[in-house]
Amino acid sequence: xxxxxxxxxxxxxxxxxxxxxAHYGMDENEIxxxxxxxxxxxxxxxxxxxxxIGGILCFAKxxxxxxxxxxxxxxxxxxxxxxxxxxxxxxxxxHALPE
Numbered sequence: 001x002x003x004x005x006x007x008x009x010x011x012x013x014x015x016x017x018x019x020x021x022a023h024y025g026m027d028e029n030e031i032x033x034x035x036x037x038x039x040x041x042x043x044x045x046x047x048x049x050x051x052x053i054g055g056i057l058c059f060a061k062x063x064x065x066x067x068x069x070x071x072x073x074x075x076x077x078x079x080x081x082x083x084x085x086x087x088x089x090x091x092x093x094x095h096a097l098p099e
Contacts, residue, residue, distance in 0.1 A: 004064055008041060017049050020033035026082065029056035033075065035065040050082075065089070066078040 020026065032050040034057055036043040050057040058078045064070050071093060075083065085093060 008044060013044055013048070017052055020049060020055050024082075026053055026055070028054035028081060029081070031058055031081045032056070033058050033060060033071075033078075033080045033081055035071065036084065037065075048061060064090060066091045069082035072097060 001006065023052065028051070028080075030050055030053060032046060032055060034046040036045065036046055047057065049055070058074070058080055060074060068089075074080070
């Protein structure tokens, strides 16, 4: 499709991050995987939520979001507690899990 611009206000994102932290019981023990391209709005919470709550921000290598086996190893090695998938990538990730 065609790219589209999305404007996120500071107040709106701040409210979203505070809600997520409270709703999901997130604290300084979180290890959040940042794997979303910076041009997508999801990357905002991946980047700022762990920093806001004193957690750890774990970066996937560029292009790593397209490699389920790499993501599995990274999640396991870094003890990632929180990450985001769109349904199609979640299906590919689950299909690639070792048995």
